[in-house]
Amino acid sequence: MISLAAISLTALALARNALAQGSAYSQCGGIGWAGATTSVPVTSTPLSYISWSTSSTGITSNPLTSTSATPTSSSGPTSTVPWAAGTATLLPNQLWIRADEDPEFHFYLQSKTLSMSIFYPIYVPRRPDPPTVDSPGDAVISNPATASQNNIVSGQLIQYLPSGGELYLGVYPNATGTTRLKLFWATAPQKNVTWAFQGDGVEGNVPGYTTAATGNFLACTDTSTTAPNIYLDLGAFDYLTPAGCASETLNYYNGATTVT
Incomplete structure (x- = not known):
């Protein structure tokens, strides 16, 4: 027969496991979550492959690969020259x-x-x-x-x-x-x-x-x-x-x- 003490120990272990999972996935708990709010730290993935997450289960925004509008230059006619100055040095008697x-x-x-x-x-x-x-x-x-x-x-x-x-x-x-x-x-x-x-x-x-x-x-x-x-x-x-x-x-x- 299972003793009352064994049942109590099993219940305590299950509660600890649930608490650990709640800590890990707290930010994905949805509206009304009242538990801990610490996200899972990422430490073992190479930097270039890190998925920077707002939660451990999915929605990601990777600052290493996100794109933004980049000004482009054209070599055609424009009222403002888009290029940087040259680096070559003018030689004597040349213009x-x-x-x-x-x-x-x-x-x-x-x-x-x-x-x-x-x-x-x-x-x-x-x-x-x-x-x-x-x-x-x-x-x-x-x-x-x-x-x-x-x-x-x-x-x-x-x-x-x-x-x-x-x-x-x-x-x-x-x-x-x-x-x-x-x-x-x-x-x-x-x-x-x-x-x-x-x-x-x-x-x-x-x-x-x-x-x-x-x-x-x-x-x-x-x-x-x-x-x-x-x-x-x-x-x-x-x-x-x-x-x-x-x-x-x-x-x-x-x-x-x-x-x-």
């Missing part, structure tokens, strides 16, 4: 050239196409990546961090490459709607355009298209790039500007690093 009018204020002259660094799979022994440098092709204005270093020498607007090579700013010989000439970088000096500084402004003279040097440019977007292409404007500044374009001036800047 930055940049737009000084909204909406491309302080967008810097450079090549549309940048050479790509080579990335190796993780299992391949690491080798040094080649530097990212400007390449021949369309001229654009874009991020200060990738700005080219330039100067005008003997009528040639030259881009100096980190490798020691040079690119030359030219104009395509056909006018776009007779109002603008698209600019590009070439590996050889250009004969159909003469560049000069007027004060700190860049001017171009293209025989057959301009009767005098002009410092009017157009920054135009197209479907192939988010950085505006640069054109020599054959018309008056900010007059009959084509759709998708903005009138710009290009000016040199000789600070040690690019600024926005």
Whole structure:
């Protein structure tokens, strides 16, 4: 026969177990819970997998993985340059050239196409990546961090490459709607355009298209790039500007690093 003492001990053990479970799951007890309110501490799970709980049974909010709206930047036209200043240092006898009018204020002259660094799979022994440098092709204005270093020498607007090579700013010989000439970088000096500084402004003279040097440019977007292409404007500044374009001036800047 089970003694009264044994029954009492069993009842006491059950009460202690219920109390322990109540302490562990107290916050999930629902409306009217009057017991303890201490949540179960999490100590054995790796930090990156912890589910930070309001209760031990389910509703979670993980501060390590929750998301919030993050501002994004665009390399297209904007009245406020979204980039940070560049870190490259201007070399002797070289200049930055940049737009000084909204909406491309302080967008810097450079090549549309940048050479790509080579990335190796993780299992391949690491080798040094080649530097990212400007390449021949369309001229654009874009991020200060990738700005080219330039100067005008003997009528040639030259881009100096980190490798020691040079690119030359030219104009395509056909006018776009007779109002603008698209600019590009070439590996050889250009004969159909003469560049000069007027004060700190860049001017171009293209025989057959301009009767005098002009410092009017157009920054135009197209479907192939988010950085505006640069054109020599054959018309008056900010007059009959084509759709998708903005009138710009290009000016040199000789600070040690690019600024926005």
